[in-house]
Amino acid sequence: GAGVSQSPSNKVTEKGKDVELRCDPISGHTALYWYRQSLGQGLEFLIYFQGNSAPDKSGLPSDRFSAERTGGSVSTLTIQRTQQEDSAVYLCASSASGRARETQYFGPGTRLLVL
Amino acid sequence: GNSVTQMEGPVTLSEEAFLTINCTYTATGYPSLFWYVQYPGEGLQLLLKATKADDKGSNKGFEATYRKETTSFHLEKGSVQVSDSAVYFCALVGGSGNTGKLIFGQGTTLQVKP
Numbered sequence: 745g746a747g748v749s750q751s752p753s754n755k756v757t758e759k760g761k762d763v764e765l766r767c768d769p770i771s772g773h774t775a776l777y778w779y780r781q782s783l784g785q786g787l788e789f790l791i792y793f794q795g796n797s798a799p800d801k802s803g804l805p806s807d808r809f810s811a812e813r814t815g816g817s818v819s820t821l822t823i824q825r826t827q828q829e830d831s832a833v834y835l836c837a838s839s840a841s842g843r844a845r846e847t848q849y850f851g852p853g854t855r856l857l858v859l
Numbered sequence: 860g861n862s863v864t865q866m867e868g869p870v871t872l873s874e875e876a877f878l879t880i881n882c883t884y885t886a887t888g889y890p891s892l893f894w895y896v897q898y899p900g901e902g903l904q905l906l907l908k909a910t911k912a913d914d915k916g917s918n919k920g921f922e923a924t925y926r927k928e929t930t931s932f933h934l935e936k937g938s939v940q941v942s943d944s945a946v947y948f949c950a951l952v953g954g955s956g957n958t959g960k961l962i963f964g965q966g967t968t969l970q971v972k973p
Contacts, residue, residue: 852901
């Protein structure tokens with residue numbers, strides 16, 4: 745069956761440009777999470793969606809980062825005015841509702857390099 | 860706040876050796892505990908989980924037991940293979956005040972030599 749998909753798989757951009765990263769969760773999964781994996785910081789939580797709402801945005805590192813989710817499905821993470829420290833692998837995960845929400849399934853990630 | 864601490868890597872073993880990767884956690888309430896694995900060039904995969912004290916999660920020959928008294932969830936495998944070479948992440952979710960986000964340890968790199 746289809747898992748979590750992310751696009752693009754790789755993105756190279758210049759400092760100061762905006763980027764959009766896309767996540768398609770597993771069909772029917774109501775919860776969606778974004779994480780960032782970087783060499784210095786390990787795996788960090790960014791934001792959590794339940795449906796189209798984001799009850800936990802506590803991990804977004806600055807106001808340059810934003811995310812939205814539409815139709816309870818696809819999510820987009822936007823980074824404005826990218827900086828070199830934004831270089832990382834951005835991971836998306838989804839999970840079902842109720843107790844099953846605890847088990848998250850990850851996409852392959854988007855590797856972002858800011859030059 | 861909640862946190863997870865893993866043993867420092869890398870861990871280098873010969874094939875068929877016994878593996879232990881230590882993981883301890885700090886959390887209020889009753890978190891669920893997970894091990895995720897990341898093979899070279901791939902995304903995170905759930906390896907096993909345990910949702911309450913004394914539960915044992917197991918998969919692909921790996922095991923981990925949820926020990927509330929020692930706040931630990933150590934990963935073990937009796938006989939590792941070259942194909943087990945990967946980065947292993949211990950994580951928790953839940954407990955008081957948690958919105959479902961995973962809190963990860965720093966990861967432990969395992970290299971298995973033939």
